[in-house]
Amino acid sequence: MKLLEHEAKNILKEYGIKVPAGVLIRSAEELIPHLSSLGDRIVLKAQVDVGGRGKAGGILMAERETAVKTADALFRKEINGLHVREILAEQHLPIQHEYYLSITIDRSSRQPLILFADAGGVDIEITAKERPEAIRKVYAPPLMRDIPPFMLRELAGSAPKEIIPVINKLYRVFCEKDALLAEINPLVTTPQGVYAADAKIIVDDNALPRQGIKMNRDLTSREREAEQYGFSYVELSGSIGVIGNGAGLTMATLDLIEHYGGKAANFLDVGGGAESERVMHAVQLVARLPSVRVIVVNLLGGITRCDEVARGIIAAGIPQKVIVRLAGTNEAEGRRLLTEKGYEMLDTMDLVVQRAVEVAV
């Protein structure tokens, strides 16, 4: 889960990394008592989870006199379709130089990967293309609490030495907060020291319980329900609902729909051992997507009991057509139950998807 900027900055502060003086406001009026402490120029940053937030108009600069008015305007905006509910109002930093710092886990070497670049404030992928020599990288040894000092020196290069402790502090954040990504872009030098002008932290979903972190965005009612039943669920925009078991098989079903000229409405992986009640909830959930005209159920596996699945589909009792492909234990019984109620069953993934595309158009 990606933390919002102000949440990420609070963590950095906790670890001794300087962040600009700032205040989180939920209305323009809330800014008034803080105007004097934030300085002559104020940066207003919408707390929405949007990539390219600055370009989308989510970051505005204001003089102290006009800051409340500007904040009010920002609260009325939609940034890439998202309402602005919170704004982080910050002091404007006298920036001398901008750097880039990030830590991720490298899948290939199975080690933490630290990237530091002399060019900050721009997307690292752009720097990688245009000025690859500006990026330095180091793989940290996974079983140590800190990055060895020689590696830190190698990363920082000719950058001011005040940068070095910041790199290791971010590494502690990365390890102790179960981060998949910890990024400061830009990391800036000012006459008052080194500051994290922006911050991005993605916390491992599997570690949210032990980190005591709750989901920071409002789920739709369908997403909440999917979470409650333990389904992996993603909404898309097409007219063919999809229910599968296993992430790979479900993704392959989605791809096959596109291959045959249709568009999937969702991704739903019911997981292993799908018993009738779970299947019923999955079918009802997908049927509630307004765009869904037909649902494909593609379940396969040694321990999936086809009669259970069939009962779940029948119990769901939804108005849309359900087309089923089932393979596993008690296949004949599942087939009998579904055929009796007039459901269409087909033998292969290709056939079931082709039929659904026919029905959807």
Add this chain to the structure above:
Amino acid sequence: MIYGDRNTGILVQGATGKQGEFHIGLMNAYARQVGGKGVVAGVTPGKGGQQVHGVPVYNTVREAMREHEVTASVIFVPAAAASDSIMEEAHAGIECIVAITEHIPVHDTLKALAYAKMQGSIVIGPNCPGLLSPGECNMGIMPAQLATRGHVGVISRSGTLTYEVVDELTRAGIGQSTIVGIGGDPLIGQTFLDVLHRFEEDSETRAVVLIGEVGGTLEEEGAAATDLPVVAYIAGITAPPEKRMGHAGAIVEGSAGDARSKIEHLQSLGIPVAKRPSEIPTLIQGML
């Protein structure tokens, strides 16, 4: 076949749990069918002295290894303790550790994999269905009845999609040497590269089916480093960016790991990429 055969003695951690018990039953039914050793010992702390399907259960891996010859293990321990199980087994000297458990925090996996490497153990998974060498051994949760012995190696990040492909291969009369589910997590022990190198050393394996998905670049890295004939399939061509598609590792981050770039990269290496899973048997047939 790779990683194990009918002489491999298997230890199961989390033996007395629902999953552990169920799959010890299946693994040993398969072992009886093919004349293999199968699961010889179970471990669950505090449950030493019990039996599961006739398999003795011990409190620690060390204790079990004093009584039995064990070279491989399968882990069904819940996520919070699974990385500890990996380390306990590596510490005890088990060569091949298969971690079935899903939802292990990545930082736990990071440390467990580093420790296992230090101890000279290899890890398959986590978040994987394990591996199956038809006619030899079943180390995990794959439905063995779908597979048949032959000369095609299968490597996959997925579970059910692997069963789908294995079923298609078997129906087309194409047998498999070993089927390895390497896991759907972003951080896994054995990657495509490692398994491909094993298949290169295996006299039975003549061609390999590589089943990948969005996220990371492990498919391309593996395929680029082998001279075995390979057919690939990549799931997730319709996966929207920045969304996790069921597997923790199945996510397109920035421009990295999307299906189209993977497919193009594989094709540039001269590897045929199936558009649909059902195309795989025809493509692989041409290579045998």
